[in-house]
Amino acid sequence: MKIAYLDCMSGISGDMTLGALVDAGVDLKAIQAGIDSLGLPDCRLVATEVKKKGFRATSVTVEHEPEHAHRHLHHITEMIDGSDVLTSSQKELAKRIFTRLGKAEAHVHGSTLRQVHFHEVGAVDSIADIVGSAIGWDLLGVERIECSPIPTGHGFVKIAHGRVSIPAPATAELLKGIPIARSDVECELTTPTGAAIVSTIVDQFGHLPPMKIDTIAYGAGDKELETQGNILRLLIGEADESSVADQIWVLETNLDDTSGEIIGHCAQLLGEAGALDVYSSSIQMKKNRPGVKLTVLCWAADVQRLERILFKQTSTIGIRKWLASRHILPREAHDVETQWGTLEGKLATLPDGAQRFSPEYEACRRISEANEVSIQTVYQEATASYLKSRDEQ
Numbered sequence: 001m002k003i004a005y006l007d008c009m010s011g012i013s014g015d016m017t018l019g020a021l022v023d024a025g026v027d028l029k030a031i032q033a034g035i036d037s038l039g040l041p042d043c044r045l046v047a048t049e050v051k052k053k054g055f056r057a058t059s060v061t062v063e064h065e066p067e068h069a070h071r072h073l074h075h076i077t078e079m080i081d082g083s084d085v086l087t088s089s090q091k092e093l094a095k096r097i098f099t100r101l102g103k104a105e106a107h108v109h110g111s112t113l114r115q116v117h118f119h120e121v122g123a124v125d126s127i128a129d130i131v132g133s134a135i136g137w138d139l140l141g142v143e144r145i146e147c148s149p150i151p152t153g154h155g156f157v158k159i160a161h162g163r164v165s166i167p168a169p170a171t172a173e174l175l176k177g178i179p180i181a182r183s184d185v186e187c188e189l190t191t192p193t194g195a196a197i198v199s200t201i202v203d204q205f206g207h208l209p210p211m212k213i214d215t216i217a218y219g220a221g222d223k224e225l226e227t228q229g230n231i232l233r234l235l236i237g238e239a240d241e242s243s244v245a246d247q248i249w250v251l252e253t254n255l256d257d258t259s260g261e262i263i264g265h266c267a268q269l270l271g272e273a274g275a276l277d278v279y280s281s282s283i284q285m286k287k288n289r290p291g292v293k294l295t296v297l298c299w300a301a302d303v304q305r306l307e308r309i310l311f312k313q314t315s316t317i318g319i320r321k322w323l324a325s326r327h328i329l330p331r332e333a334h335d336v337e338t339q340w341g342t343l344e345g346k347l348a349t350l351p352d353g354a355q356r357f358s359p360e361y362e363a364c365r366r367i368s369e370a371n372e373v374s375i376q377t378v379y380q381e382a383t384a385s386y387l388k389s390r391d392e393q
Contacts, residue, residue: 003211004140006147006198007233008181010225011189014129015060016232017197019219021136022047023058024234034135035128037085041065043124045132050220053229057218060132062125071118073102076127086131087138093201094134101130101196104173126193133197142236146209147202150175151183152190171195179205179300179323185225206247207325213237248276249303250324253316254283256291263292266313273309274302297324336385340367343382357386 006012006020022028032045043064050059076098080091099113106116118126137145152167152175159168166188167175174195183189214237221230255263267278277297285291294314298306300323307319334347334357345359359382368375 001144001239002142003144003146003209003237003239004142005208005211005235006145006202007208007235008148008150008190008198009233010185010221010228010230011151011153011183011191012194012198012232013191013221014126014133014193014197015062016219016221016230017133017194018045018060018129018136019047019058020217020232020234021133021140021219022060023219024140024215024217024236026136026139028060030139031132031135034083034086034090035132037083038079038127038131039082040079040124040127041067043128045128052220052231053225055218055229055231057220057229057231059220059222061222062128064124064128067124071127073098073113073116073118076118079127080131086135090131090135090138093138094131097130097134097196097200100174100200101170101192104170104192104196108169108173129193130197137201140236144204144239145202146204146206147198148207149179149181149205150190150195150198151181151185153183153185153187155186155188157188167195168192174199177301185227187223187225204247206323208235209239209325210327211235211237211239246328247300247323247325249298249300250322251296251298251303251306251310252293252320253310253314253318254285254291254293255314255316256285256289258292258315260292262314263294266294266309269309269313270296270306273305274298275306334386336382336389338367338378338381338385340371340373340378340381343367343378343385345382345386355390357383359383 028045028047035043035045041064043062045060046063047058047060050057077095080086080094083091102113102116105118106113109116152171155166156163157166157168167190168188170192171190174192178199213235217234219232219234223230263280270278275296275298279295281293281295283291283293296306303321310316310319329348329350331346331348334345335342336345343359344363345357348356350356359379364375364378364382367378
């Protein structure tokens with residue numbers, strides 16, 4: 001599987017995205033042809049190699065005649081639909097990015113998608129950045145896009161509606177549900193255009209996934225930062241299809257004054273609330289106190305809910321948490337027939353293509369209790385049934 005990873009150390013913007021795509025080998029002439037088909041006034045893309053804090057990167061700038069037009073979303077989508085050069089997939093992606101941006105602007109300003117008008121992002125350069133990025137991602141031909149947490153910078157920025165805090169209102173709206181990275185840089189690192197692009201195209205946010213890197217590209221932003229290079233790094237390669245990579249959150253707390261009964265009750269509540277796994281470990285804490293480390297694995301969407309359970313149900317006053325990458329084998333549900341009836345299980349595929357069957361505990365327990373046989377006997381029967389059916393195929 002061809003995969004791309006966006007390393008947004010210095011945030012992301014439309015021009016940084018275009019620069020990274022061109023640096024990765026996407027044909028600038030093909031992007032220019034798509035932009036020309038929109039009917040924008042004398043709009044030309046110029047790619048140059050620049051240095052940012054000593055790092056080489058490609059800068060793509062949009063040169064055009066001055067204009068003062070403020071476009072509505074339907075004006076932009078009509079331009080895209082009217083192109084006789086853009087492919088259907090490029091049109092669809094560009095319109096999805098603009099629609100997401102329009103919804104964010106409408107929400108911030110208390111307007112409707114039809115009525116909202118774009119200021120900065122309705123200008124020629126922003127249209128070129130978004131449509132050009134849609135063309136570039138389509139031509140790049142990756143099957144999956146992942147991205148690092150997004151730094152926004154801090155401080156203030158001046159927009160058409162006056163001076164606002166960073167992230168700008170539309171940027172913050174677009175980044176809802178996306179992990180934000182801390183940054184001490186006092187300027188706008190992530191623009192509304194950049195936020196609209198990543199929130200539309202990215203399949204998953206987190207650390208660099210397991211992959212064989214083939215291409216590393218760098219796109220430059222226009223600002224010069226004092227402490228770091230203003231660049232967007234794009235890594236492209238092949239993901240290992242023999243296993244599935246994803247990211248989960250690990251929550252962890254140490255307890256030395258909570259009874260086993262309470263810990264057990266809390267673990268049950270955490271499981272019912274959506275934790276992927278809950279387990280405890282015996283530890284030695286300060287002042288030679290024996291304690292318990294309670295660990296919870298969960299999806300990002302469940303972190304806050306599970307933290308509330310930990311704080312409410314135990315004596316903890318602090319929870320450690322971090323994002324962890326994991327490799328999991330592809331698996332599917334698989335039933336086997338036993339002398340007591342059908343028994344559910346899972347069939348996992350190993351990296352070499354071999355398969356491994358695991359009976360479901362609850363199914364084995366249910367049959368064990370109903371037929372008054374040991375659960376070990378049920379496990380053995382289920383495994384033997386699977387092996388027999390496999391050998392007969």
